[in-house]
Amino acid sequence: MSAKEEILGRIRSALSDAPVAEQTPREYRKSSEMSEEELIEMLVDRLVDYKAGVEVIESAQIPKFVAAKLKDANSVVYPHGLEQQWLSQLPKGITQIADAPGARLSVAQLDATSAVVTSSQVSIAESGTIILDGEPNQGRRAISLVPDHHLCIVPVSSIVQLLPEAMPRLTITRPLTWISGPSATSDIELERVEGVHGPRTLDVLLVRGL
Amino acid sequence: MRIALFATCIVDAMYPETAKSTVKILERLGHEVVFPKAQACCGQMHINSGYMSEALPVVENHINAFDTDDYDVAVAPSGSCVASVKHQHPRLAERLGKPELKERAVAVGKRTYELSQLLVDVLGITDAAQQLGSYFPDTITYHPSCHGMRSLQLGDRQLDLLKTVGGINVEILPEADQCCGFGGTFSIKNADVSSAMLEDKVKNICSTGASACAGGDASCLMHIGGGLSRTGAKPKTLHLADILASTMEETVTL
Amino acid sequence: MTQVFLGMPAPGHGNLFEEEPFPQAAHRELGNTQMRKNLRHATHTIRDKRLKVVGELPDWDDLRDSGSAIKNNAMANIEELLLQFEKNFTARGGIVHWARDASEANKIVTELVKATGSTEVVKVKSMATQEIGLNEHLETEGIEAFETDLAELIVQLGHDKPSHILVPAIHKNRTQVRDIFLKEMPGVDPTLTDEPAKLAEAARSHLRKKFLASKVAISGANFALADTGTLGVVESEGNGRMCLTLPETLITVMGIEKVLPQWEDLEVFMQLLPRSSTGERMNPYTSLWTGVTEDDGPQNVHIVLLDNGRTRALSDRFGRTALNCIRCSACMNVCPVYERTGGHAYGSTYPGPIGAILSPLMTGIEAEDNGSLPYASSLCGACYDACPVKINIPEILVHLRGEDVDAKRDTHKLPTQMDLLMKGGSWALGKGKNIGLLEKALPLGRLMAGKNKKIKKLPGIAAGWTQSRDVPAPPNKSFRDWWSDEKESK
Numbered sequence: 011m012s013a014k015e016e017i018l019g020r021i022r023s024a025l026s027d028a029p030v031a032e033q034t035p036r037e038y039r040k041s042s043e044m045s046e047e048e049l050i051e052m053l054v055d056r057l058v059d060y061k062a063g064v065e066v067i068e069s070a071q072i073p074k075f076v077a078a079k080l081k082d083a084n085s086v087v088y089p090h091g092l093e094q095q096w097l098s099q100l101p102k103g104i105t106q107i108a109d110a111p112g113a114r115l116s117v118a119q120l121d122a123t124s125a126v127v128t129s130s131q132v133s134i135a136e137s138g139t140i141i142l143d144g145e146p147n148q149g150r151r152a153i154s155l156v157p158d159h160h161l162c163i164v165p166v167s168s169i170v171q172l173l174p175e176a177m178p179r180l181t182i183t184r185p186l187t188w189i190s191g192p193s194a195t196s197d198i199e200l201e202r203v204e205g206v207h208g209p210r211t212l213d214v215l216l217v218r219g220l
Numbered sequence: 221m222r223i224a225l226f227a228t229c230i231v232d233a234m235y236p237e238t239a240k241s242t243v244k245i246l247e248r249l250g251h252e253v254v255f256p257k258a259q260a261c262c263g264q265m266h267i268n269s270g271y272m273s274e275a276l277p278v279v280e281n282h283i284n285a286f287d288t289d290d291y292d293v294a295v296a297p298s299g300s301c302v303a304s305v306k307h308q309h310p311r312l313a314e315r316l317g318k319p320e321l322k323e324r325a326v327a328v329g330k331r332t333y334e335l336s337q338l339l340v341d342v343l344g345i346t347d348a349a350q351q352l353g354s355y356f357p358d359t360i361t362y363h364p365s366c367h368g369m370r371s372l373q374l375g376d377r378q379l380d381l382l383k384t385v386g387g388i389n390v391e392i393l394p395e396a397d398q399c400c401g402f403g404g405t406f407s408i409k410n411a412d413v414s415s416a417m418l419e420d421k422v423k424n425i426c427s428t429g430a431s432a433c434a435g436g437d438a439s440c441l442m443h444i445g446g447g448l449s450r451t452g453a454k455p456k457t458l459h460l461a462d463i464l465a466s467t468m469e470e471t472v473t474l
Numbered sequence: 475m476t477q478v479f480l481g482m483p484a485p486g487h488g489n490l491f492e493e494e495p496f497p498q499a500a501h502r503e504l505g506n507t508q509m510r511k512n513l514r515h516a517t518h519t520i521r522d523k524r525l526k527v528v529g530e531l532p533d534w535d536d537l538r539d540s541g542s543a544i545k546n547n548a549m550a551n552i553e554e555l556l557l558q559f560e561k562n563f564t565a566r567g568g569i570v571h572w573a574r575d576a577s578e579a580n581k582i583v584t585e586l587v588k589a590t591g592s593t594e595v596v597k598v599k600s601m602a603t604q605e606i607g608l609n610e611h612l613e614t615e616g617i618e619a620f621e622t623d624l625a626e627l628i629v630q631l632g633h634d635k636p637s638h639i640l641v642p643a644i645h646k647n648r649t650q651v652r653d654i655f656l657k658e659m660p661g662v663d664p665t666l667t668d669e670p671a672k673l674a675e676a677a678r679s680h681l682r683k684k685f686l687a688s689k690v691a692i693s694g695a696n697f698a699l700a701d702t703g704t705l706g707v708v709e710s711e712g713n714g715r716m717c718l719t720l721p722e723t724l725i726t727v728m729g730i731e732k733v734l735p736q737w738e739d740l741e742v743f744m745q746l747l748p749r750s751s752t753g754e755r756m757n758p759y760t761s762l763w764t765g766v767t768e769d770d771g772p773q774n775v776h777i778v779l780l781d782n783g784r785t786r787a788l789s790d791r792f793g794r795t796a797l798n799c800i801r802c803s804a805c806m807n808v809c810p811v812y813e814r815t816g817g818h819a820y821g822s823t824y825p826g827p828i829g830a831i832l833s834p835l836m837t838g839i840e841a842e843d844n845g846s847l848p849y850a851s852s853l854c855g856a857c858y859d860a861c862p863v864k865i866n867i868p869e870i871l872v873h874l875r876g877e878d879v880d881a882k883r884d885t886h887k888l889p890t891q892m893d894l895l896m897k898g899g900s901w902a903l904g905k906g907k908n909i910g911l912l913e914k915a916l917p918l919g920r921l922m923a924g925k926n927k928k929i930k931k932l933p934g935i936a937a938g939w940t941q942s943r944d945v946p947a948p949p950n951k952s953f954r955d956w957w958s959d960e961k962e963s964k
Contacts, residue, residue, distance in 0.1 A: 038537045195674050
């Protein structure tokens with residue numbers, strides 16, 4: 011008998027009293043009616059609490075703010091589907107590298123890159139969570155992980171208040187990364203400190219009109 | 221109303237004054253109190269120690285004593301024993317495969333109230349001084365016992381009643397929601413951990429400067445009182461019922 | 475016909491046992507004042523944080539009700555869900571393995587690692603691999619496992635044992651962590667201070683090269699979603715993302731009870747888990763992957779579905795809800811017993827209130843003395859209040875005490891003092907007139923108490939009581955007698 015058959019047999023025998031499946035109550039909040047301004051305010055509050063850098067800007071200001079946030083970088087990687095124009099005001103000295111199908115950066119190359127710019131799929135105001143799902147403007151998981159500085163573009167239209175509101179906007183079978191602030195740990199005396207293995211700096215641009 | 225008193229074994233044998241206080245309060249409100257003499261104990265000590273077959277006769281005895289039409293509601297000056305009657309009795313009957321007993325246990329449980337539950341929820345007491353004539357001119361603190369607080373969800377019923385006693389000063393107990401470490405046979409099976417918990421409870425009580433620590437469970441109070449007495453600490457313990465029964469004419473002394 | 479027995483739930487083994495009776499272990503741990511100070515500080519910090527973020531959600535109890543029902547249903551349909559998960563995970567290029575117990579899981583993982591030719595693996599914190607003793611097993615097979623979670627790293631470098639399921643090094647304070655790093659971390663900056671941020675930075679530089687070079691990673695999983703074949707890991711530091719993203723081979727070891735029916739269920743658990751565990755609105759990183767994704771992350775993806783006593787727990791109809799546990803650790807953080815003894819006193823990988831039920835449920839209460847764990851609680855109920863999936867831990871503790879007493883009934887040649895006390899008590903408290911009879915002896919107790927009106931020393935097992943508490947002098951007359959004399963005679 012294979013391990014699988016045996017485990018399934020054990021399960022059948024363990025449940026021989028046939029416990030009745032109960033109706034699952036789902037009375038928790040599934041929709042909200044916050045205004046755009048309230049959503050922005052709440053998301054900013056949460057991200058700041060996580061010690062992320064946050065700016066609320068107009069879409070036309072993206073190139074200027076990207077340049078300002080990345081002024082100290084030596085090199086910047088971006089997913090091939092990212093709006094190129096967003097990087098148009100980066101100073102000349104900063105190397106820009108696209109991570110594209112057929113032209114992937116190695117882990118060592120990513121490690122040598124100081125920053126990454128990505129877009130995002132959906133953000134949850136109540137928990138301060140930004141979700142990346144591997145769309146061409148968000149890229150492979152490795153690019154938003156290895157560089158030490160992540161600059162993330164969050165279109166205001168992609169902000170919801172509640173997690174249940176975010177679920178329908180995601181394709182679950184894509185590799186998903188949920189990000190709530192820069193990397194952190196509570197492992198010493200259960201006090202949160204920021205900055206471990208993931209990007210130690212998280213900058214977020216909340217963009218109106220996008 | 222005709223109210224059956226479930227005295228609980230510990231109050232019956234060790235703290236008869238608390239049962240008398242309970243009777244006094246209810247009679248003062250104009251109710252008739254009866255004492256079903258067949259009662260003995262809720263069986264919690266046996267159940268919580270894992271001696272289920274030994275618990276059965278105790279539980280059956282309780283259900284037999286209280287499964288009568290002779291009263292409207294039953295009351296006990298204990299959160300823990302009432303929680304046992306309401307929750308543990310039906311479960312024990314189910315575990316031992318006794319569906320009829322379970323049904324009777326549920327019925328008895330529904331009619332059984334912890335003292336503050338009865339006073340607040342059924343009898344509408346919101347002001348002990350006004351409605352019960354309660355008077356206790358001293359400083360107390362208050363420990364909410366775990367089973368009343370969590371199993372019965374008593375909330376602030378006991379504390380709110382105490383706060384409305386005439387002449388009283390209630391100091392809030394730091395870390396009040398922490399268990400005193402009694403836990404029935406836990407206190408002897410795991411005596412070291414239990415003592416460590418008690419030590420903190422005693423420290424917190426002493427830090428309030430109160431003359432007494434009040435509570436709704438005689439068993440926890442015996443545990444806390446035993447710790448206070450052993451360390452030579454000043455505060456005494458006093459049951460909620462005794463404070464509520466205390467009046468200007470007949471004031472309870474520590 | 476041994477066939478008949480092959481399908482019977484078998485007890486789990488591995489790191490699931492108390493190493494000595496709990497009261498004995500507790501006695502020793504209580505003497506460790508530094509550990510007690512560290513634990514008090516850490517548990518009190520997290521309690522306040524948890525209450526604050528839980529209080530923010532107006533629908534917290536609705537979420538708990540949903541979480542509890544989803545888990546109950548998942549356990550009632552677990553066979554179907556596991557098969558569904560297997561089908562979907564496999565369809566997306568993942569490979570599913572089944573392990574009856576700890577040693578089978580260890581063997582499967584070892585073979586998978588050896589097939590890659592690697593002699594090193596990086597690990598994401600995982601309770602399942604802790605439970606089966608994977609690191610120790612890999613070591614005997616010549617494979618070195620590097621723990622990458624900060625607390626696991628502290629434990630591994632300190633040659634210590636985890637004492638908490640979320641924060642395995644909770645018993646160490648910052649200065650002790652610094653000392654371990656200075657002594658054991660190769661290439662550490664000798665001027666390292668005990669600032670948590672500096673300690674985290676030291677861990678970052680120590681592990682950076684490992685992450686970038688590793689070919690094989692081993693993880694656990696917080697959830698498996700049956701309807702999509704998706705796995706999820708919830709973490710903080712980014713070590714999880716490193717392990718789940720950079721290596722070529724990813725091997726996940728997961729208990730079968732982690733399977734959830736549908737992907738929407740995540741919206742419940744991802745609200746319950748972070749707030750209950752680290753007291754955060756959301757943990758910094760959550761990764762979800764469904765089999766293999768071309769061009770993104772590991773291309774060689776495995777999962778080992780582990781029984782190791784879970785079906786044994788499932789077969790206990792009064793205890794099976796313990797399998798609903800999502801490993802948040804809220805129960806231990808609020809437990810007054812855990813706070814004072816720490817996690818090592820429980821022996822098992824799973825300490826605290828949940829461990830005191832889960833360990834004996836998985837091994838069987840009669841197995842190798844897991845019998846003292848269900849008594850390691852005053853039944854105060856703080857754990858049940860805090861549990862995000864509403865596992866009634868006190869009720870299961872009491873149930874297991876019953877199992878323990880019944881198991882020992884048959885083996886005791888002579889009754890213990892407790893047996894005698896309980897039997898006597900059953901008679902005395904089984905009839906109103908019996909207790910009434912005994913109460914006639916109350917004045918005798920009064921005599922014992924003497925003029926101080928306290929009893930300072932009791933014999934036998936009751937000596938545990940008088941170790942730190944006096945017994946008051948009993949009254950002259952019971953309430954029962956007073957009632958007869960005063961109320962009935964009138």
